[in-house]
Amino acid sequence: MVTIKELAEKPELFTSGHRACAGCGPAVALRLIMKALRGPTIVTNATGCMEVVSTIYPYTSWKIPWVHTAFETAAANASGIEAALKALKRKNRLKHEHVDVIALAGDGGTYDIGIQALSGAAERGHDFLYVLYDNEAYMNTGIQRSGGTPYGASTTTSPAGTVIPGKVQYKKPIAEIMVAHEIPYVATASIGYWQDMVTKVQKGLAAEGPAFLHVFAPCPRGWRYDTSKTIEIARLAVETCIFPLWENVNGEYILSPQSKGVALKPERKKPVTEYLKMQRRFAHLFNPKFQQMLGEIQEDIDKRWNKLLKKCNVTITKV
Amino acid sequence: MATVQQKTLPLNGDEAVAYAAKQSDVDVVAAYPITPQTIIVEKFSEYVNNGEVDTEFVCVESEHSAIAACLTAALTGARTFTATASAGLALMHEMVYVTAGCRAPVVMAVTNRALSAPINIHCDHSDAMAERDSGWIQIWAENSQEAYDSVIQAFRIAEHPDLLTPVMVNLDGFFLSHTLENVKVSRDDDVKKFVGTRKFPSVIDAEGKRVPFKLDPDNPLTMGPLDLPDYYFEHKRQQEEAIRFAPKIIKEVHDEYARLTGRRYGNGFVDAYRLEDAEIATVCLGSAAGTTKTVVDQLRAKGIRAGVLRIRTLRPLPVEDIVKNFGNMKAIAVMDRSNSVGGHGGPLFHEIRHVLYDTQAHPNVVNYIYGLGGRDMPQSIILQIYKDLQEIATAGKVKKVVQFAGVRE
Numbered sequence: 148m149v150t151i152k153e154l155a156e157k158p159e160l161f162t163s164g165h166r167a168c169a170g171c172g173p174a175v176a177l178r179l180i181m182k183a184l185r186g187p188t189i190v191t192n193a194t195g196c197m198e199v200v201s202t203i204y205p206y207t208s209w210k211i212p213w214v215h216t217a218f219e220t221a222a223a224n225a226s227g228i229e230a231a232l233k234a235l236k237r238k239n240r241l242k243h244e245h246v247d248v249i250a251l252a253g254d255g256g257t258y259d260i261g262i263q264a265l266s267g268a269a270e271r272g273h274d275f276l277y278v279l280y281d282n283e284a285y286m287n288t289g290i291q292r293s294g295g296t297p298y299g300a301s302t303t304t305s306p307a308g309t310v311i312p313g314k315v316q317y318k319k320p321i322a323e324i325m326v327a328h329e330i331p332y333v334a335t336a337s338i339g340y341w342q343d344m345v346t347k348v349q350k351g352l353a354a355e356g357p358a359f360l361h362v363f364a365p366c367p368r369g370w371r372y373d374t375s376k377t378i379e380i381a382r383l384a385v386e387t388c389i390f391p392l393w394e395n396v397n398g399e400y401i402l403s404p405q406s407k408g409v410a411l412k413p414e415r416k417k418p419v420t421e422y423l424k425m426q427r428r429f430a431h432l433f434n435p436k437f438q439q440m441l442g443e444i445q446e447d448i449d450k451r452w453n454k455l456l457k458k459c460n461v462t463i464t465k466v
Numbered sequence: 467m468a469t470v471q472q473k474t475l476p477l478n479g480d481e482a483v484a485y486a487a488k489q490s491d492v493d494v495v496a497a498y499p500i501t502p503q504t505i506i507v508e509k510f511s512e513y514v515n516n517g518e519v520d521t522e523f524v525c526v527e528s529e530h531s532a533i534a535a536c537l538t539a540a541l542t543g544a545r546t547f548t549a550t551a552s553a554g555l556a557l558m559h560e561m562v563y564v565t566a567g568c569r570a571p572v573v574m575a576v577t578n579r580a581l582s583a584p585i586n587i588h589c590d591h592s593d594a595m596a597e598r599d600s601g602w603i604q605i606w607a608e609n610s611q612e613a614y615d616s617v618i619q620a621f622r623i624a625e626h627p628d629l630l631t632p633v634m635v636n637l638d639g640f641f642l643s644h645t646l647e648n649v650k651v652s653r654d655d656d657v658k659k660f661v662g663t664r665k666f667p668s669v670i671d672a673e674g675k676r677v678p679f680k681l682d683p684d685n686p687l688t689m690g691p692l693d694l695p696d697y698y699f700e701h702k703r704q705q706e707e708a709i710r711f712a713p714k715i716i717k718e719v720h721d722e723y724a725r726l727t728g729r730r731y732g733n734g735f736v737d738a739y740r741l742e743d744a745e746i747a748t749v750c751l752g753s754a755a756g757t758t759k760t761v762v763d764q765l766r767a768k769g770i771r772a773g774v775l776r777i778r779t780l781r782p783l784p785v786e787d788i789v790k791n792f793g794n795m796k797a798i799a800v801m802d803r804s805n806s807v808g809g810h811g812g813p814l815f816h817e818i819r820h821v822l823y824d825t826q827a828h829p830n831v832v833n834y835i836y837g838l839g840g841r842d843m844p845q846s847i848i849l850q851i852y853k854d855l856q857e858i859a860t861a862g863k864v865k866k867v868v869q870f871a872g873v874r875e
Binding site for chain 2: 213234
C-alpha cells in the first residue's frame with residue numbers, strides 16, 4: 148500500500164491551474180491517477196469536463212503525452228495507441244521498454260455513447276487501463292442524465308417534475324458489465340479513499356490486458372451540495388453501500404477494505420437518506436408526495452449489497 | 467521507362483489496394499468490413515495471419531472505432547491504414563474531420579458505394595463527396611493499377627512533414643473493386659524503400675522546447691485540446707495553409723514513382739485525354755473515364771474534336787489545370803456520380819463550373835448526374851452527352867443546365 152509520504156514525493160503530472168470547479172471530484176481523481184503511474188504513460192481522454200477544463204488552448208495541465216479526439220472514442224483511441232506501441236516495439240522503433248496506456252472518460256463517454264468502443268476494446272484484449280470517472284450525469288453540457296445517473300436524481304433532462312420525480316431508471320451496472328467481459332481486472336474506487344484508489348490504479352496498470360476502474364467522483368455543481376463536502380459525500384456513498392468498493396481479479400470478487408468493514412460490522416452501514424439529504428438533486432424525494440422512493444432506493448441498495456456479498460463470499464454475522 | 471523490376475498479377479481493385487498496403491510497411495491497420503471494401507480487410511487479415519506482414523491489425527467493432535484507432539496510432543508515430551465504403555464512411559464522418567484537424571497522416575481506401583436509403587451496395591460517389599470538405603486529400607483512381615499505385619504514393623504524401631494531412635484513395639465499388647485486372651506490382655523491397663520510414667516535424671511544446679510531433683513520453687505534448695474562438699479559426703486556417711504544400715508534394719511523389727515504375731497518371735492531378743485541340747469535353751472521376759476515353763476515340767475517328775478530363779485529385783482541387791485545359795473549350799459536360807439533392811447539380815459540377823467562372827472564355831458548362839447506385843453508364847449514353855455538347859457548341863447556348871443520364875423519368 149502506498150503511503151501519503153510516497154505520494155507527496157511523486158511529481159504532479161496533472162498540474163494545478165486548470166479550470167475545474169471548486170470541489171470537483173473528477174479533478175481529484177485525475178490527480179490521484181497521475182500519482183499512481185509506474186513509468187512512461189500515454190493518456191487519452193474522451194470529450195467531457197476533464198478534457199475541457201485541463202486543455203484550453205494554449206494551456207495544458209498535462210505533463211505526460213495526452214490526446215483527445217471525441218466523446219465516444221476513449222477506448223478506440225487507447226486501442227490505436229496500444230497497437231502503435233506494439234508495432235513500433237516489434238520494429239525496434241520504440242525507445243521505451245514499455246509504455247502504459249490509460250483511457251479516461253466520464254459516465255456519458257462510458258455508460259452511453261462510448262460503450263460500444265469500450266466493449267470492443269475489452270473483447271479484443273488491448274493492454275490498457277480504462278478509468279471511468281463517474282459524476283453521474285453529463286456535467287460538461289449542464290447536468291443531463293446519463294446511464295450512470297441514479298434512480299430519483301433530478302437532472303436537466305430528468306427534472307424533478309410535479310408528475311415525474313427525476314430519473315425513473317436505475318444506474319446501469321457498468322462495472323458488472325465489464326466483469327462479464329472476462330477481463331483480468333475490474334474494480335470500483337472512490338476519491339474519498341485515496342490509498343485504495345491509488346492501489347487500484349496501480350493494479351489496473353500492472354494487469355496484462357484490459358483493466359477497468361470505476362471511480363466515484365462527486366460533482367458539487369451537478370449534485371447541488373456545498374463544495375467543501377466532496378470527500379465527505381464520496382465516503383458516504385461507500386458507507387451507505389450505494390457505491391460499494393470491490394475488485395474482480397481474474398474473475399474472483401474481493402470486497403475492498405472500506406466495504407468489508409461495513410460487511411463485517413453491518414451496524415456500520417448507514418441509511419441512504421444520510422447520503423441523499425446532503426444533495427439537492429434528491430431534495431424532491433423528501434417531499435411527502437414522492438417519499439416512497441426513499442424506501443425503494445434503500446431496498447435496491449440492500450438487494451444489490453447482499454448480492455455483492457455473496458459474490459465476494461462474505462457471510463454476515465447477525466448481531 | 468521503369469527502373470524497378472515488376473511483375474504482373476491478376477488482382478481486382480480491392481486486392482490491389484490490400485497488396486499495396488501490404489508492401490508499404492504499415493504499422494497499424496484498424497478496419498471494419500463493408501461491401502464492396504470487404505476484400506481489402508479479408509486479404510489483409512490473410513497477410514497478417516500468414517505472417518506476410520509485420521503489421522498490428524486491429525479488427526475493430528465499427529468504422530467509427532477503425533478511424534479513431536488509426537488516428538491515435540498515427541499520432542503515436544505509426545504508419546496507419548484503413549479502408550471503408552458508404553455507410554462505413556458515413557459512420558466515420560465525425561472522425562474524418564477530427565483526423566484531418568489533428569493532422570494525423572492516416573491513409574484510407576474508400577471503395578465508393580452509394581449511401582442508403584434505399585440501401586444499395588453498388589457504386590456511386592455520394593460517400594466520398596460527403597467528406598469533400600473534411601480536410602483530407604482525395605485521390606480518385608481510374609483502374610485497379612492506379613488504385614495500387616495511389617495507395618503507395620498516399621503514404622509518402624500524407625506523412626510528408628510539411629503536410630501531415632490524411633489521404634483518401636477512392637476506387638469505384640464493383641467496377642474496380644471486384645473486377646479482375648492485370649496489375650503490375652513492384653517488389654516488396656522497392657516499395658518499402660519508396661515509402662521509407664515516418665519522419666516527424668518538430669513543434670514547440672508548452673515549455674517552449676522543440677519536440678517531435680507525436681505522443682512521446684520523453685517529450686509530452688497535449689494533442690486535440692479545446693480550442694475556443696480565440697484560436698480555432700487560426701488552426702483551421704493552418705490546415706488550408708498546409709494543404710497548399712500538397713501539389714508540390716503530390717507532384718514530387720508522382721514523378722519519383724513514375725521514374726521507378728514507368729507509370730504516370732496525367733500530371734498527377736488531372737488526366738487530360740485528347741484535350742489539346744478539343745472543342746467539347748466531359749469531366750469525370752474514377753472508372754467512368756475508361757469508357758469515356760473509348761467514346762472519345764470513336765468521336766475523334768469521325769473528326770469530332772472531343773476530349774475528356776479526369777480529375778485525379780479532387781482535393782486539393784487542381785484549379786490551374788482545370789483552367790488550362792478548359793480555357794478555350796466551347797462546351798463542357800461535368801459527369802457527377804452523386805447528386806446534391808435540392809442543389810443546382812452535383813458536387814463535381816459545382817467545383818468545375820465555379821473554377822471556370824473566372825476564365826475569359828466563360829465556356830458553357832452543363833451537368834449530367836449518372837450512375838447512381840451502380841447504374842451502368844454505357845457508351846450510348848456518353849455518346850448522347852457528346853451530341854448534346856455539339857449542339858451547345860454550335861448554338862452557343864444551353865437549354866438545360868442539369869440533367870439526369872440513364873434514369874427512367
